[in-house]
Structures are given as C-alpha cells and as structure tokens.
Amino acid sequence: MNITFPSLIALxxxxxxxxxxxxxxxxxxxxxxxxxxxxxxxxxxWFQPLADFIKLLAKEEVIPAGTIKSLFILLPIFALxxxxxxxxxxPLFGFKPVFSYNGDLIVTLYLLSMMTLCIGLAGANxxxxxxxxxxxxxxxxxxxxxxxxxLAMLGPAIALGTWNISLINQGATQQSLWFIVSQPIGFLAxxxxxxxxxxxxxxxxxxxxxxxxxxxxTEYSGRGFGLFKIGRDIELVVGLTLIASFYLGGFSTxxxxxxxxxxxxxxxxxxxxxxxxxxxxxxxxxxxRIGAILVLCQLVLIIIGNTLSPFIAPLLGG
Amino acid sequence: xxxxxKSEKFVVPIGPQHPALKEPGHFEFTVxxxxxxxxxxxxxxxxxxMEKGVEDRNWTQGLYLMERVxxxxxxxxxxxxxxxxxxxxxxxxxxxxxxxxxxxAELERIHSHLLWLGVAAHExxxxxxxxxSWRDRETVMDLxxxxxxNRVNYSANVLGGVKIDINxxxxxxxxxxxxxxxxxxxxxxxxxxxxxxxxxxxRKIGVMTYEEATLLGAIGPTGRASGxxxxxxxxxxxxxxxxxxVNIVTSVAGDLEARFVVRIKELYESYRLVREIVDHLxxxxxxxxxxxxxxxxxxxxxxxxxxxxxxxxMKSNGTDKPERIKVRTPSLCNWGSVxxxxxxxxxxxxxxxxxxxxxxxxxxDRMVMISGKKTETQVWDWEDLRQYxxxxxx
Numbered sequence: 253m254n255i256t257f258p259s260l261i262a263l264x265x266x267x268x269x270x271x272x273x274x275x276x277x278x279x280x281x282x283x284x285x286x287x288x289x290x291x292x293x294x295x296x297x298w299f300q301p302l303a304d305f306i307k308l309l310a311k312e313e314v315i316p317a318g319t320i321k322s323l324f325i326l327l328p329i330f331a332l333x334x335x336x337x338x339x340x341x342x343p344l345f346g347f348k349p350v351f352s353y354n355g356d357l358i359v360t361l362y363l364l365s366m367m368t369l370c371i372g373l374a375g376a377n378x379x380x381x382x383x384x385x386x387x388x389x390x391x392x393x394x395x396x397x398x399x400x401x402x403l404a405m406l407g408p409a410i411a412l413g414t415w416n417i418s419l420i421n422q423g424a425t426q427q428s429l430w431f432i433v434s435q436p437i438g439f440l441a442x443x444x445x446x447x448x449x450x451x452x453x454x455x456x457x458x459x460x461x462x463x464x465x466x467x468x469x470t471e472y473s474g475r476g477f478g479l480f481k482i483g484r485d486i487e488l489v490v491g492l493t494l495i496a497s498f499y500l501g502g503f504s505t506x507x508x509x510x511x512x513x514x515x516x517x518x519x520x521x522x523x524x525x526x527x528x529x530x531x532x533x534x535x536x537x538x539x540x541r542i543g544a545i546l547v548l549c550q551l552v553l554i555i556i557g558n559t560l561s562p563f564i565a566p567l568l569g570g
Numbered sequence: 571x572x573x574x575x576k577s578e579k580f581v582v583p584i585g586p587q588h589p590a591l592k593e594p595g596h597f598e599f600t601v602x603x604x605x606x607x608x609x610x611x612x613x614x615x616x617x618x619x620m621e622k623g624v625e626d627r628n629w630t631q632g633l634y635l636m637e638r639v640x641x642x643x644x645x646x647x648x649x650x651x652x653x654x655x656x657x658x659x660x661x662x663x664x665x666x667x668x669x670x671x672x673x674x675a676e677l678e679r680i681h682s683h684l685l686w687l688g689v690a691a692h693e694x695x696x697x698x699x700x701x702x703s704w705r706d707r708e709t710v711m712d713l714x715x716x717x718x719x720n721r722v723n724y725s726a727n728v729l730g731g732v733k734i735d736i737n738x739x740x741x742x743x744x745x746x747x748x749x750x751x752x753x754x755x756x757x758x759x760x761x762x763x764x765x766x767x768x769x770x771x772x773r774k775i776g777v778m779t780y781e782e783a784t785l786l787g788a789i790g791p792t793g794r795a796s797g798x799x800x801x802x803x804x805x806x807x808x809x810x811x812x813x814x815x816v817n818i819v820t821s822v823a824g825d826l827e828a829r830f831v832v833r834i835k836e837l838y839e840s841y842r843l844v845r846e847i848v849d850h851l852x853x854x855x856x857x858x859x860x861x862x863x864x865x866x867x868x869x870x871x872x873x874x875x876x877x878x879x880x881x882x883x884m885k886s887n888g889t890d891k892p893e894r895i896k897v898r899t900p901s902l903c904n905w906g907s908v909x910x911x912x913x914x915x916x917x918x919x920x921x922x923x924x925x926x927x928x929x930x931x932x933x934x935d936r937m938v939m940i941s942g943k944k945t946e947t948q949v950w951d952w953e954d955l956r957q958y959x960x961x962x963x964x
Contacts, residue, residue, distance in 0.1 A: 290698065291697060291698045291701040291702070292701055292702060292705055293701055381580065381581070381582050381583070382582070385582065385601075385604075385917065453695060453697070454695065454767060456695060457695075457918060460695060460918065461589040461590070462589055462590035462692065462693045462695070462921040463590065463917060463918055463920065463921055464582075464917075465588065465589055525697070525698045526698070527696070527765075527767040527768075528691070528694045528695055528696035528699075528765065528767040528768040528770070528771055529694060529695020529696065529767075529771070529918075530767060530770070531770070531771070531916060531918040531919070532604065532918065533604070533916065534770055
C-alpha cells in the first residue's frame with residue numbers, strides 16, 4: 253500500500269515505534285500459544301507477554317559485581333535500538349518502508365545481527381560461568397548461521413537485480429512464480445536461520461536452561477532482560493516480514509501481509525515443537541556441512557541462470 | 571558469582587539450585603571448552619534423618635514414615651518395610667494382598683518411568699515429548715487415585731497385608747488405562763528410536779560397558795541397559811512376583827538410547843503384569859494380624875524399585891520399636907556410573923547423562939564423616955550426632 257505517513261508518526265506510532273512494539277508482543281504471544289497447543293498445553297493468555305514486559309520493567313535491576321556497569325546498562329538498549337532500526341527499511345504490515353534506499357538489505361541484515369552480538373557481549377561482560385558459556389555458544393551459533401542466512405536473503409535480491417528491500421518486495425509481487433518455489437533451499441535456510449538468530453528451539457543451545465540456566469542473560473534481571481526480550485520479539489516480526497516479502501510473493505496490503513506472516517509463524521512454531529535441542533557442535537555441523545553448501549550451490553545456479561537468461565529466453569519463446 | 575579458576579580449568583557448577591535439578595544436589599564439571607574433563611558430586615543437601623527418626627516410632631508408625639522416604643517410589647519403600655516386618659514376625663500376608671502389592675508396585679513403576687521419560691526428554695530440550703508423556707502419565711496417576719485414594723503416598727500397605735481391595739469397576743478402569751497407555755508407549759518407543767535429532771543426543775552418548783557397569787555396581791534399568799542381568803523381581807521374587815513372574819528386559823548397547831529403550835520396554839512388561847493380575851486376582855483375606863511387639867532378630871528385605879534394587883536392613887530388639895533400620899536406595903549405587911561416564915563428553919550432554927540414571931536425591935542423602943586416620947573406628951550414638959549437629963551450625 254503506497255500510503256506515506258508523516259515521518260514522526262511513522263517512527264513513533266505507526267507502523268514503526270509503538271505499534272511495532274505491540275505487534276512484537278502479539279507475535280510472541282502467538283508463538284508461545286501455538287507451541288503450547290502443539291505440545292498439548294493451554295498456553296498463555298493474550299496479554300501475558302505485555303504483563304511480563306511491564307513486570308520486568310518495574311523490577312529492580314541488579315548489576316552484578318565485576319561487570320563494566322555502563323556496558324551492562326547500554327547493551328540491552330543497543331540491542332533494542334538495532335532491532336527497531338532494522339524495521340525502518342522493511343515493508344511492515346504491507347506499508348511502504350519508512351526509510352528506503354539502495355543497499356538497505358545489507359544494512360538491515362547487519363542490524364539484525366546486532367542483537368546476537370549484544371547478547372554475546374552481555375554474557376562475556378559478566379563473570380558468571382553460565383553467562384560465559386552461553387556467550388560463547390551464542391557467538392559460535394552466530395558464526396554458523398549468519399553466512400547461510402545472508403546468502404539465502406541474497407538469492408531473491410540477485411535474481412531481481414536490486415538490493416533494495418522495498419524494490420525486492422515489489423518485484424516479488426510481480427513474479428509469476430513465488431521464490432519459495434524457484435528457490436526452496438533459500439527459503440528453508442532463511443527460515444531456519446531466523447530461528448537460529450532468535451535462539452528458538454531446537455537452536456536454543458545458547459540458552460539451554462537445563463545446562464546453563466539462561467545462558468548469556470543469566471545475570472540480567474528487570475529492565476535489561478525486558479529490553480532484550482522485546483528486542484527479540486521485534487526481530488521476530490522483522491525477520492518474518494523479510495522472509496514473507498522475499499519468498500512468499502511479497503505483499504502490498506496489510507491483509508496479504510498478515511496471512512503470509514502467520515503461515516510462516518505456524519511453520520516456525522511447528523518446527524520448534526518437533527525437534528530435540530541440537531548441541532552447539534551439531535548446530536555448527538548442520539549449517540556448514542549442509543546449509544552453507546546447499547545455499548551456495550543455489551546462489552551459483554541463480555547467477556548462472558541470470559547470466560544465461562538473455563540467451564535462453566528467446567529460445568523458450570519469451 | 572566469581573569465576574573460579576582451578577589450575578587454568580573452568581569449573582561449571584550444577585546445583586545445589588539449578589533448573590536441571592528438581593532436587594538439590596551439587597555437581598562440579600571441569601570443562602575444557604565444551605568437553606568435560608572431570609566430574610564430582612556432592613550430596614547431602616536434603617538429609618532428613620529418617621533412619622534415626624524411625625527408631626523413635628513404633629513398628630506401625632514406621633511404615634508411614636518410610637513411605638515418605640521417596641515421593642516417586644513411595645509404595646516400594648512401604649512394601650519393603652512391610653515385607654521385612656512380616657519376615658521378622660514370621661507371618662505371611664495373604665495371596666490377594668501380595669498380588670495387590672505387586673499391582674500397585676507395577677502401576678507405580680509405570681508412573682515413575684513415564685515421569686522419567688518426560689524429565690529426560692526435557693533435559694535434552696525435547697519439551698514436546700516431555701508434555702506428552704506427562705499428559706499420559708495422568709492416566710496412571712488417576713488409576714492409582716481410583717484404587718488407593720492418593721496420588722503420591724498411596725498408603726496401600728499395612729503390616730500384614732494391604733488396606734485396599736480391587737472391585738470390578740476398578741478392574742475395568744485398569745484394563746482401559748493399560749490399553750491406552752500401551753498404545754501411547756508404542757509411539758514413544760518409535761520416537762526415541764527413530765527421531766533423528768533425539769538420537770543425536772542419545773545414541774553412543776554416555777556409553778557404559780558391561781564391565782564398567784559391574785565394576786561400578788550399576789543396578790536397575792541403568793545396569794540392565796548395559797547388559798547386567800539383575801532384577802530383584804526375577805532373582806528373588808517377593809510379594810506377588812512368584813505367582814505373576816516378570817521377564818527381565820536388558821540391552822547390551824549401554825548408551826543413553828539403551829536406557830530409554832529398556833525403561834520403555836519395562837513399561838510393556840508392567841502393562842502385561844497389571845492385566846494378568848487384574849484377570850487372575852486371587853481371592854481371600856486382605857490382612858493377617860501382626861503382633862505389636864516384633865520378635866528379636868535381623869532381616870534383609872530387598873525389592874525392585876523403579877530405579878533399581880531397594881535394600882532394607884531391619885533389626886528388632888523384641889520391643890514395639892525398631893532397633894535399627896538401614897535403607898539403601900538405588901540412586902546411591904548409580905552415582906559412580908554418572909561421574910565415570912561423564913568424562914570426555916560435552917557439557918551439553920551432562921543433563922541427559924545425569925538424568926539417564928533417573929536420579930532421586932533426597933532418598934539417598936547420607937551423613938558422611940571422614941575421620942583423620944584410616945584405622946580409627948568411632949561409634950556415635952544419637953546424642954553424639956545431635957551434639958555434633960548443634961555444634962556444626964552454631
């Protein structure tokens with residue numbers, strides 16, 4: 253939908269800002285509810301994530317001894333800010349992005365990685381052994397899924413010849429064949445990579461509660477933890493929006509956006525409840541032995557296809 | 571919490587309070603990266619002094635105290651105690667009572683194994699299996715409640731028999747429950763032997779060979795998963811087991827997967843036994859009279875708890891109170907196997923290896939005194955112990 257909002261409203265209220273925070277919480281609720289239903293539980297009520305968030309904000313924040321105080325306080329804010337900034341170039345809810353420019357795809361992908369970096373730093377900043385092990389695992393996992401995830405997002409970009417998210421979205425709507433059909437490997441890598449980014453099961457080794465309590469965020473309580481949590485929720489929204497706009501034929505209306513993103517959420521919830529947690533070495537192995545190679549092969553095929561298409565198209569009668 | 575460096579090594583503590591532990595215990599894993607190079611355990615956080623406490627109660631009251639040694643396998647404790655007292659008094663509970671004892675024991679094994687399946691799956695991050703197995707466990711919990719009136723401390727035993735009878739409606743409920751659970755258990759066996767991600771966490775993990783298992787004295791399903799043919803129900807049948815015999819389930823693999831498979835196959839065995847007892851329940855009385863004062867003597871009472879052999883030593887001095895009751899619970903025998911198999915594995919495998927023996931902490935907590943010289947012997951009575959406790963916490 254080509255409605256342009258005044259920039260202040262777009263930043264603070266809709267579609268960015270407050271509305272984005274709200275939908276982050278709603279997505280978290282949906283995710284928890286779906287996983288709960290798949291596991292034959294009742295699941296939370298709709299306002300539970302909001303209640304959790306308010307409670308965390310109101311709670312005392314304990315800053316443990318031996319940490320760099322400023323870093324401890326600033327990291328959650330950075331993480332949330334990065335997630336919110338990443339949302340600026342994404343066609344949220346089917347509306348035109350607030351801030352669109354050529355190459356914003358790469359910037360957005362980097363901003364999405366900020367969260368994991370902040371979590372890793374936050375864990376390394378404290379002296380808690382669980383935090384340090386968690387931080388190591390978070391960063392190891394980042395190293396494993398980051399490259400395949402990025403390559404997967406580049407697939408549609410290269411096929412359409414533009415690195416502008418908004419243009420890719422438009423291009424995807426005009427494609428006769430959705431990219432999920434023409435680039436299935438890329439779609440899978442992107443979706444599973446997003447789950448790894450958000451440390452959702454089965455990629456929750458960095459915060460495996462039965463081993464290392466809460467991983468890198470063990471020492472966080474109150475506001476810092478709340479900010480990390482909502483930052484992750486927003487990343488879920490942004491990530492799902494990106495994948496839906498790239499691989500599910502893009503969208504131009506809010507309704508289009510909603511059903512596509514919810515289908516993706518349903519798939520991720522099902523994947524979350526299907527598998528046992530992967531060990532960190534299994535995660536790295538999975539991504540580099542299978543994921544990265546498959547995505548690379550696909551990328552090479554796309555590039556070859558792009559180069560050859562001017563010659564093949566006339567032969568096909570195009 | 572300050573990072574503790576022991577000669578350049580990184581120690582990850584698990585417990586006494588940790589999300590992986592449902593009861594307090596303390597484990598220190600020395601890790602090199604993610605690989606565990608050393609493991610130590612410290613128990614004793616929930617020592618309750620029950621053995622000493624039972625000496626201050628009469629024989630009947632002791633039954634109710636011993637039933638509370640463990641919350642998961644309460645019935646086997648009461649049964650071991652009751653069987654021991656009956657042996658001391660030289661009486662036999664009637665066959666119907668013995669069969670009902672076995673029935674409740676097998677129902678308890680079903681609930682315990684299903685509970686363990688859920689906990690072990692949760693330790694491996696497979697929460698869906700956790701939720702499903704606990705949901706199905708409610709079936710057997712309801713059955714236990716229907717039969718005995720309680721979900722945890724069933725209190726089915728009295729000295730000289732049982733206090734509950736099984737009527738036809740309960741028999742039908744039991745048959746239906748077993749049919750449902752058998753169907754579900756088939757599914758779980760399929761999941762733990764075929765699910766790729768789950769096998770990645772269990773196959774060839776925590777392997778304990780037959781030699782190691784015998785050397786470390788592993789018992790129960792943990793030992794049987796390593797090929798140790800040891801089951802008190804088979805070796806020296808008690809209660810109703812001579813009439814309704816059980817087939818021993820073993821595996822030779824010795825890894826975590828084998829421990830899953832052995833326990834799940836034991837569930838089938840329990841379903842079969844419950845059906846058989848329900849179909850051929852002997853008639854007759856439920857109790858015989860037991861004297862208030864138990865004749866002087868010593869006796870050993872052994873039963874197979876869900877976790878392995880439960881051992882009671884009982885000594886009577888001819889009064890209405892026991893002179894000494896010594897309990898050795900199965901978890902205690904299996905700790906050694908955890909600490910040995912842990913070394914060389916990844917930190918991520920520790921919760922599952924720990925859970926693999928189906929640990930139960932509070933029932934095996936003991937007070938340990940380490941004296942200076944090896945040759946020195948020391949006898950402490952209750953008063954000395956009490957004084958020591960007061961001094962220690964001063």
